[in-house]
Amino acid sequence: MSKFFHPLMHNNFNRSDITSVKNFLDKSKILTSNKKVKEFEEKWSRWQGIKYSVFVNSGSSANLLSVSYLKTIYDSGEIIVPTLTWSSDISSIINSGFKPVFVDINLNNLGAIEEEIIKKINKKTIAVFLTHVLGFNCLSSKLIKYLKSKKIILLEDCCESHGAKFNKKRVGNFGLISNFSFYYAHHMTTIEGGMVCTNNKKVYEIVRMLRGHGLVREASLKSTRNKYFKKYKDLNDQFIFSLPGYNVRSTEINAVIGINQLKYLNSNIIKRNQNFNYFLNNLDNEKYLTKFNLNGVSNYALIIIFHKKFRTIKFRSSFEKTLKAKRIEFRRGMAGGGNQLRQPYVRDYFKNKKHEMKFFKNSEIVHFYSYYIGNFPSLTKKKIKLICKILNNVN
Ligand SMILES: Cc1ncc(COP(=O)(O)O)c(C=O)c1O
Structure with missing residues (x-):
């Protein structure tokens, strides 16, 4: 292995x-x-x-x-x-x-x-x-x-x-x-x-x-x-x-x-932001979104959102299968796993009144087609490059 x-x-x-x-x-x-x-x-x-x-x-x-x-x-x-x-x-x-x-x-x-x-x-x-x-x-x-x-x-x-x-x-x-x-x-x-x-x-x-x-x-x-x-x-x-x-x-x-x-929070933030920038620069911008508003960012997890053409269940399955095979831990849906409107505690609270998901288009994209993976201060450029190569090769 x-x-x-x-x-x-x-x-x-x-x-x-x-x-x-x-x-x-x-x-x-x-x-x-x-x-x-x-x-x-x-x-x-x-x-x-x-x-x-x-x-x-x-x-x-x-x-x-x-x-x-x-x-x-x-x-x-x-x-x-x-x-x-x-x-x-x-x-x-x-x-x-x-x-x-x-x-x-x-x-x-x-x-x-x-x-x-x-x-x-x-x-x-x-x-x-x-x-x-x-x-x-x-x-x-x-x-x-x-x-x-x-x-x-x-x-x-x-x-x-x-x-x-x-x-x-x-x-x-x-x-x-x-x-x-x-x-x-x-x-x-x-x-x-x-x-x-x-x-x-x-x-x-x-x-x-x-x-x-x-x-x-x-x-x-x-x-x-x-x-x-x-x-x-x-x-x-x-x-x-x-x-x-x-x-x-x-x-x-x-x-x-x-x-x-x-004592080391500031230096960790600098390193993590450098990692995030390097990650975005090496990621295939046709498959994944790479243009975020980075003004004032303080990243702690590398963000992956599929580009429009790749928002399919087929590509998603292939993506998850590859990450599992390469032993890259991931979470789908960002904070809280994505769109909270889909969670039972919110559905139960609103009882019969359903939210129409079409009004929450971007949350839906994040819910189904986004991920985060680890970004820690000790991460090397070499490893980030390798991770990007793995992600860029998903088909
Ligand atoms: C945006 C956000 N708010 C609140 C929390 C809750 O924090 P805790 O896990 O410390 O309860 C989290 C947890 O990760 C979070 O991501």
Whole structure:
């Protein structure tokens, strides 16, 4: 059997991460959320260029807390969301009692189509929850300006896009709240983990409480805590549950890994972007799309979308058979496996009302005819060239 193997992720958790955890465990007694979590939040905020960050146990928990924050302001309403996203972007909307309203995506940045968002905004719209897919920025000045003028809240899912930029600023700095994931396969990892980011102190206070059971003692400001202590004199200060919250905290161990991973995040992003460029330059542009909007990109997985002529089940079978034979791990459909409208949890939510897939043309293309494969910093040009040769020879 051939020795060649190209996994989805490689070496994302390395020797120095292990050492950092060992050193920490040797000296520390408190392992639940404590000083290291705070330190990671501060270092992440500095890296991201944002005021406040709240470390949670996954990107999905970050999504849940962001939408739960909206629930503290609105009882009901519509939230616009792309069909190409992760399930928790949509399930957090459904589970919080809001209605998801779907828009299709562009093929050049895999983000929601601006004109469709604007068309679907109405009196019931409370927020737009965008996803920066696979390291692409999906924001535009026009959209940001429009949402501001209509006082519609912008949430950014940056779980796949650490370090991606719009107008020279990192994505995740444009919405009221932004979410990141540190799942093993992403730009950086805490094994499992996520971050909620905001520049708004009130949002920060509420998200901190929502993260920890809704407890008032989780708020960062004495003034926030005192307000409740004074109002609820019949309650013990330690046990005032201000909001219907969750427990989605992480641990000191995960924070120690995050702090260490941050040290090489920038250099990894540079290497991965170089790999992505080299990959696109060596890919057959008659078979696969190679012209993406690369402004501000921060890639972590190599993207393959079939060109129009090759969008057939026959070519797809041959493509998958070749990749399996050559031991190249792949995922079909990008973020969340493609068009979320096809998933049972969305179909069940809308019951008899079916979405017409013809209105989500590009999500359908991604769903049936797109893939991603691993892109890691240690990948060599030689290996990328070999992978491209394999892909280019599929017939
Ligand atoms: C766009 C996007 N949002 C949210 C998530 C959820 O992150 P997590 O796996 O950390 O829950 C993912 C997961 O990969 C994702 O790709």
